[in-house]
Amino acid sequence: YMELVNKLSFKNIINLKSVSDINYKIDKIINKKIRYQFFYKNYKKILEDPEIDLVLVLTSMKEHAKISKEALRKGKHVLVEKPMATNMKDLKELMQIAKKTKKYIFAAPFVVLSPVFQAMHQEIKNKSIGKISLARARYGWAGPNWGEWYYQTGGGPLFDLGVYNITTLTGLLGPVKNITAKSSISNHFRKINGKRIKVNTDDNFQILLEFKNNCLAVVTTGFTMQQYNSPAVELYGSEGTIQMLGDDWEPKGFEIWRNKRSSWELYKTPYANWPWASGFTHLVDCILNNTKPLINLDHAFHVNEIMIKIYESSQKNKQISINSTFKPLKFDKKIKTKKSHLDHDRNHDDI
Template sequence: MSRPGNVVNVGFVGCGSVMNGPYMSLARELRERGRIRTVAACDVDPERARATGERHDIPWVTTDPREIIDSPDVDAVLILTSMPEHGSLALAALEAGKHVLVEKPMAVTLDEAAKLVQVAKESPGHLVCAPAVILSPTYQDMWRHIARGDIGRVHLARARYGWAGPWWGKWFYRSGGGPLFDLGVYNVASLTGWFGPVQRVTAMAGTATPERVVDDELIKVEVEDNFQILLDFGDATFASITTGFSMQAYRGPAIEVYGSKGTVQMMGDDWAPAGYELWQNDAGAWKIHGDRNPRWPWTDGLRHLIDCIDNDVAPLITPEHAYHCLEVMIKAIDAGRDGQTRTVESTFTPPAFDLGDDRQDAHLVHAPER
C-alpha cells in the first residue's frame, strides 16, 4: 500500500474505450508529473489487453483481475469494466486493502452496494465512486449561489442527459445496463449533491426502441431505454430528470435550478460543463459566467483519489452518496414499471465547499479548448 507522498502504482481493470481514451489521457498527465505509475492493465480479451499495454507503455497486462487486485506492486485499482461487474471487483479490491476508483454505478444491486459502503469503512484504502460531477468548478460555483441564497429558496430543478445510445457493448441493453445507470446517474449525483437526500421518487419508463443493432448484430433490448423521473426532496422541493438512449440531439442548459429570487442554469452537460448563467430578480438580467477550468475532465475522480492518498484525507465523493444515488435509480426503475411512488430510505451528508465570492477567472483562460 502506497504511503502519503509516494508515487502511486495504478492498475486498470477493463481496457475498453473509457480506459483507453479519457482515463489514460488524465493518467498520462499524472504520470508525467511523477504522481503515479501505470503498472498494470487487465481485460478479458487478451489481444485488447496486450494492445493497451503497448499503446500506453504499461509493462504488465493480464486477463485475470485478481492478479492485479492481489498484487503487492499495485496501490490503487481502477474498475472500468461493464457496469454489472463494478460491485464485485470493487469489493474484492477494497478487501485486498487497495485504494479504489469504480466507475458508475458503484454496483447494480443495493445488497452489493451496501457491502461496498461497509467494507470501505473498514478498509485502509480509499473508495472513490464515479461520477465526479461535484468536483467541477462550475458545479461548485453553482453550489455557492444556491447555498448563499443568491437565488432565494429553491423550489424546482430540472436535469437532462441522453443520446441515441451505443452501438457497441450488448450489456448496455441487458439487466444491469440501461441509460439511467449510464447517463442519468450524472443528473442524480448533481441534484442530490446540491439539495441533499431524495425522500421519494416516481417515474415513467419504457423501451422506446425494442431492437437495436449492436456490435453488428440485431439484438432485443431487455431494459428500459427512456425515462422521465420525478424526485421529491421534501419541503415542496422537486426535480425532474429526463434521460434515455432516445435522444438524437438537444440544445440548451443541462440543468436549471429555480429559486424564489432567481435561477441558475448550467451550460453544457454536468459531466462536461461550459459555465453557467445566473438570473437574479434584483439585477433583472442574465449574467454569463464562463467555466473557470474549461479543461476539467469528467475522469477527475482519478486525480481526486491520488490527492486523497497523497494527503491522507477522505474523499469528498463518499460511498454513502453513491449508494443513495443507486437507491434512487433502482427505485425509479421500479416505479416506472408499476406506477407506484417509492420512498427512498438511505441518506448521506451532502458535500460542502467554501462559500467563496463571485470573482471569475474565466477571462484569464487562454486557448480554452478541452
C-alpha cells in the same frame, strides 16, 4: 482515464503496473496509448499483487460491485465507474466493506469536482435565487453502437447517463425522500457491433424526485435523444433562476437570473479544461497526502439507491421511498467566476 494516467505517469506520481481485460486484443490496442508492465485476462492477478495500491474498476456495470468488494478486501484503494452496484444487496454489502476498511473508494461520476458545479453550489448556498422549489435535469443521446451489455439487464441509460443528473441535483439540493418514475423500451432491437440484438432493459426514462426540503425535480434520460440545445440543469427559486450550460460532465458555465437585477448574467469559470475523470487525480492526491476527499461515499450510496428504486417505481407503478441520506456537501475552495464578456485569459492550472 488514459489521458490522466499518462499525465501522472509522466510526472512520476504513479506507476501503472497492470491492466486486465477478458479480451486479449485490448492489450494490442491500449499498449500503444499507455505504458504498463503486465496484461492479464484474469483481474484477480492484479488484486493479488501486494505492490498495487489503487485499482480502477472500469468494466461493464454488472461487474462493478463484485470486483470492488474483492479489491477492498485485498487492501486496495478503489475507483469504480458508475454505478457502484445494480441491486440493493450488492450495494449494501459494498458499503459495509467500504465503511470497515481504511482504504478510499471513489464512485463515479465526479461532477461535484467541476468548478462550474461548485460555483453554482456557492450561489445556492448564498441564497442568490432564494428558496428553490423546482428543478429539472436532462442527459441523453442516441445510445452506443458497441457493447451489448449497455442494452441488457444491469445496463441502460439510467446507470450510464441519468446518474450524472441525479448526482448533480442531490449535490445541489440535498437528499431525496421519494421518487416516482416511468420507463420503457423505445427500440426493441438495436444494431450493435454490426449485429442485430434484442434490447432487454429500459432505454427511456422520466423521473420525479421529491427532496427532503420539499423541492420537486424532474430528470429526463435515455438512449433516445438525437440532439438537444438547452441547459443541462435548471433550478427555479423564489428570487431567480440558475442554469448549467453544457452537460454536467462537461459544463461550459452557468447563467443566473436575479429578480433584483431583472436580467440574465452569464458566468464562466477560469478553469477551461476540467476533465470529467478528475476523480482519479483527486483520489491519487488523497492517498498521497492522506487528506479527506471531496467525494462523499454516503452521497454516492444515496444516488445509487435512487437509481435502483427508479426501476422499482416504474415496474410497480408507484411512489417509492428512499431510505438513505447524506450530509450537505462542503467545499473549502471558493471558485472564482467571471462574467462572460470579461473572460479572456484562461487559467490552465492542474485541477
